[in-house]
Ligand code: BG6
């Protein structure tokens with residue numbers, strides 16, 4: 001089927017911020033005494049802030065009160081936001097800008113489907129918000145990834161069937177969400193998703209729009 005819409009995950013697909021999330025969660029895990037490396041972080045990619053903290057607690061078999069839970073969520077986000085203060089267009093991942101320009105020129109609809117509650121803020125820092133016909137973020141869904149709601153809402157806003165849209169993802173949870181929703185899932189920038197993604201590219205410079213639309 002001819003592709004009419006592109007839905008992009010944000011952290012790790014459009015911009016380098018997945019690393020900032022890792023550094024911030026590592027700090028939280030250290031505070032809790034939970035061993036946490038890139039390997040453990042792989043399970044957190046793409047999932048919501050709340051689910052990420054739950055996952056770290058589960059990894060370490062640690063139990064904390066509701067108020068401690070809320071305080072950790074806040075301090076993680078404060079630290080994360082501090083770390084991305086200087087974010088700008090030079091932090092876009094390779095091939096992103098060219099693909100946005102090309103797709104826009106061809107009349108293909110563009111959207112963001114992210115678990116992050118900071119998505120609109122980040123798009124503002126990057127100066128690319130105007131490219132997108134729809135931004136569905138962590139504030140607008142009741143079931144976060146790996147549930148497909150975030151991408152289904154995007155396709156609905158486009159007025160297209162999921163099968164008419166590509167989802168670009170760097171996280172296992174996001175690839176699962178795309179597949180469950182009936183989208184063409186494309187893995188990008190994370191070898192960990194190579195096996196499960198329908199198609200995989202090291203970065204978006206390798207993606208050829210003319211092969212799909
Ligand atoms: C996802 C990231 O996009 O958003 C996760 O892959 C992150 O690492 C999640 O935890 C939630 O982000 P935020 O900005 O709302 O804490």
Ligand code: MG
Pocket residue numbers: 009010011012013018045046169170171174
């Ligand atoms: Mg991601």
